Amino acid sequence: MSMAPQGFMSNFNSSNNVDQSLYSNNSSSNLNRVEALRSTPLDRKAYGIGTNNLDTSSYGPSTIMQKKNPRLMTQTPSGNQFKGGNIFETTRRTTLGAGLLNTVSRNAKVVDDPRPIKSKEFMNMAKQKVSEYLTHRRFPKEINLDAHTGRFIEDCFKFLYARLDPFYTFGRKFEDDIYSILKNIKYPYLENLTKSKLRNPASVSSWPEVLAFLVWLTELNLLVDKIENDNMMGGGNESMASNSVRFEDKVFYEYLINAYPIWLNGNDEPTEIEQNLENQFLQKSQIASDENSKLEAELGELQDELAQLENHKSPLQIEEEQQIALEKDMDLLGAYKKKLELLISKTGEKIEYLDRNNELLDSDNKIIDQEIEKVNAILNEQKISIVEVGQMNSEKMRLSASLDENQQILAEKQKEVWMKETDIQKFLDTIESVDNKYNESVSQIDFSMISDINAIPTRVPNNLASNDIVASDIHIRVNLNSNDPSQIVQPPLKPELEKSLGKVRELVLFNSNLLSAATFEISEENIKLEDIKHEMTEKINELTKKCDRLQKDAEFLRSTIIEQSKIPSLEINSLENEIQILELSIGDTEQQAKESFVVCKTNLEYIKRTAAQYEDILSRELVDSLDEVLKMQNYVRTRLAESAKIIFMD
Structure with missing residues (x-):
């Protein structure tokens, strides 16, 4: 595919010029050339245009040539009306014949389109035909009829119609x-189209009708191309079939003009007329023989050239060998690329492994830092605890002194309690002994012998016990004459004594309970102090042991951290250096590989494109040359046979 030209028509210039060069002959002087951009002949006079004699006897009843002054299919509203000429002065028919476009008669009534334009099969066929024609004619834009747009349809129509009238x-x-x-070009199904559909040709409702007239226009172009090719094949040499027909018609026409009046007069035919006719045919045969020998010589040269081309390596084979070598280089480059990718993957794995080790080292360093912070915090707390230990020791000493004092007071109190209990017991014993003595004395008294005894004053001593018992003077009166024993002594001593003794007993018991409670409290406090002392001692011992242990751990951690920090730092530095070296080497290798790959890919594309161009050019030239040679050979043989037949008949 060539580069896109500036406009639609430059493609037709190049393509038609190439086609004309294939059929041109430098030895002939009278060539019926065809205009490069127009399907109408350049020499209007040679094709009968501009004359008023139009012979319609050679055309069928259903052609456009039946109309008066019809417009050719290759003429558009910008052209003039057609004027026909003599049949001997034209080399081709202007009718489209019974080809791809004779779906309806030109004179028939316009009917609905019989083609299934909305069926999927017809649309696919139409798209394929239009795409193939546009590709063959080198349409300058991307061809995609499945994703058509209004702009694409407009460009496609202009391109197709430019083949018919490039100057429109x-x-x-x-x-x-x-x-x-x-x-104007008599599209038979124009009534199915409206300007609203043409205004939006890419819509779903308009696309089938638009595709239908596009494929119709494509078929029209194909038919016009076929007619032009036939004319170019017939008008390239004086010895072609069309020129032969013209020559024979002229010769026999002149012969009839000269011989017919003589024959009407009844005279004999002069020998000069037939001799002239024979000389003309002999001259024509000689020209055909010369042309045949020339064509045979050209055919021999072409065969020799073909043999040389078959014996020697063609540029395509050379390009294929270079392509094979390039593919081998590409395979080697691919293997090298795979090695690089493997090395990159291994390097990536190594980098990941080193990253994981770095992460582990970072986590270990964080743990060590946390331990260091804990040790520092403990050491800071230990500094504070030393002051507290001094305070606790002083508190311990104070508590010990207080405990000793309390123990001394407790001992004294216990002694006092014991002394009071002893005195109370002695007092109780004295009371009991007195009571016993009283009972004994009362039992020994002879009441009959005793007279009235007034009162026996008795004084109870003060302060019988350590407690404050107030004793009052008791006046006792003894009546020995009383029959009631309870009335012998007035007042009765026993109830009073029992009451006093009860009070003394209660007082003694109360004081004893108070002493017991005080003793219990003192003992409890003593126990608490002992416990506190024991706990403080244990705590001091534990803190001392912990402090020693933490100091040892801190020293060990310091030494370990110092040793371990040296090794990872060295490893990390070495690994970083290796990683940098690997990254640089990988980057250089990747850059070289990319550059080599791009260069190889560019060379491969260039070689493929050049090979395709060479192959296309060679195949086209070879096919065209062979076709031309075969056509010329067949034509020469036909003309020789016809000439020989005419000569022998004469």
Whole structure:
């Protein structure tokens, strides 16, 4: 595919010029050339245009040539009306014949489109035909009829119609131009189209009709191309079939003009006339023989050239060998690339392993830092605890002194309690002994012998016990004459004594309970103090042991951290250096590989493109040359046979 030209028509210039070069002959002087951009002949006079004699006897009843002054299919609203000429002065018919476009008669009534334009099969066939024609004619834009747009349809129509009339100038409203063009080239299904559909040709409702007239226009171009190729094959040499027909017609026409009046007069035919006719045919045969020998010589040269091409390596084979070598280089480059990728993967794994080790080292360093912080915190707390230990020791000493004092007081109190209990017991014993003595004395008294005894004063001593018992003077009166024993002594001593003794007993018991409670409290406090002393001692011992242990751990951690921090730092530095070296080498290798790959890919694309171009050119030239040689050979043989037949008949 060649590069896109500036406009639509430059492609037709190049393509038609190439086609003309294939059929050109430098030895012939009278060539019926065809204009590069127009399907109408350049020499209007040679094709009968410009004359008023139109012979329609050679055309069928259903052609456009039956109309008066019809417009050719290759003429558009920008052209003039057609004027026909003599049949001997034209080399081709202007009718389209019974080809791809004879779906309806030109004179018939316009009917609905019989083609299934909305069926999927027809649309696929139409897309394929239009795409193949556009590709063959080197349409300058990307061809994609499945994703068509209004702009693409407009460019496609202009490109197709430019083959028929390259000088037509489109107006501003494209739908008006399409409608006018289709009307003038007699599109048979124009009634199915409306300007609203042409205004939006890419819509779903308009696309089937648009695709239908595009494929119709493509078939029209194919038919026009076929007619032009036939004319170019027939008009390239004086010895072609069309020129042969013209020559024979002229010769026999002149012969009839000269011989017919003589024959009407009844005279004999002069020998000069037939001799002239024979000389003309002999001259024509000699020209055909010379042309045949020339064509045979050219055929021999072409065969020799073909043999040389078959014996020697063609550029395509050389390019294929270079392509094979390039593919081998590409395979080697791919293997080297795989090695690099493997090395990169291994390097990545090594980097990941080193990253994991670095993460582990970082986590270990964090743990060590946390331990250091804990040790520092403990050491800071230990500094504070030393002051507290001094305070606790002083408190311990104070508590010990207080405990000793309390123990002394407790001992004294216990002694006092014991003394009071002893005194109380002695007092109780004295009371009991007195009571016993009283009972004994009372039992020994002889009441009959005793007279009235007034009162026996008795005084109870004060302070019988350590407690404050107040004794009052008791006046006792003894009546020995009383019959009631309870009335012998007035007042009765026993109840009073029992009451006093009860009070003394209660007082003694109360004091004893108080002493017991005080003793118990003192003993409890003593026990608490002992416990506190024991706990403080244990705590001091534990803190001392912990402090020693933490100091040892701190020293060990300091030494371990110092040793371990040296080794990872060295390893990390070495690993970082290795990683940098690997990254640099990998980067250089990747850059070289990318550059080599791009260069190889570019060379491969260039070689493929060049090979395709060479192959296309060689195949096209070879096929065209062989076709031309075969056609010329067949034509020469036919003309020789016809000439020989005419000569022998004469």
